[in-house]
Amino acid sequence: MSFEHILYSVDSGVALLSLNRPKALNSFNEAMHLxxxxxxxxxxxxxxxxxxxLTAEGRGFCAGQDLSDRNVDPSAASPDLSISIERFYNPLIKQLQAFPMPVICAVNGVAAGAGANIPLACDLVIAARSAKFIQAFCKIGLIPDSGGTWFLPRLIGMARAKELALLGEPLMAEKALEWGMIYKVVDDEDLREEAMSLARRLATQPTKGLSFVKRALNQSFDHDFNTQLEVERDLQRMAGQTQDYREGVKAFMEKRTPEFKGE
Incomplete structure (x- = not known):
């Protein structure tokens, strides 16, 4: 496939999707969304x-929405921002969170607005040491979207979530790690290889089972204890019917390294 605004490739079981509008700090326009x-x-x-x-080219991960892609002329009718959220951002966030395989986000440089929240929909976020997360919405009179109001309180607590959302000040990568918002911080020059190495490792694992792990953890926020135990029961039944489970047990009994197929 040939793209203008992203780069996409597959190697060793890993799909690499890189946002590629570096001159616009990889901000989203409609074409890049599509x-x-x-x-x-x-x-x-x-x-x-x-x-x-999921990562990006250039000096920043993503500056959120490309405001030049919207009509904000004061003399014109007010834009309905819910349209782009419903058409593009919400489906993207839902798809990343429910993706039936591990999703790693490698954040290089600035991640602002929607660009600060899209990584939070991924499973493991690795940030370059120079990266920073900015809930820039308050600077233009908006609220955090792309799941920001859902992810932030759950990851870092309500007090810190309100600090970021109301003040809009940058949260540096090291502090994001300390707060439990992301998985890991690495030197800038090591970011891409660190993410790819982790993805290649995960691609050799029982990825069908890992997708069940994701489902169970994501659903836990919406369930009481007894309901979540039922979710675990049902997903474990499904996991136990996979070929990878059979291979894992067989390899354990034979004292060898398993060869998982993701099935």
Missing amino acids: EVQQALKSALKDKQVRALV
């Missing part, structure tokens, strides 16, 4: 793909 949608659909259909890495 290309990301297409790439994610391709990854889902490709049986070779067993892990996904």
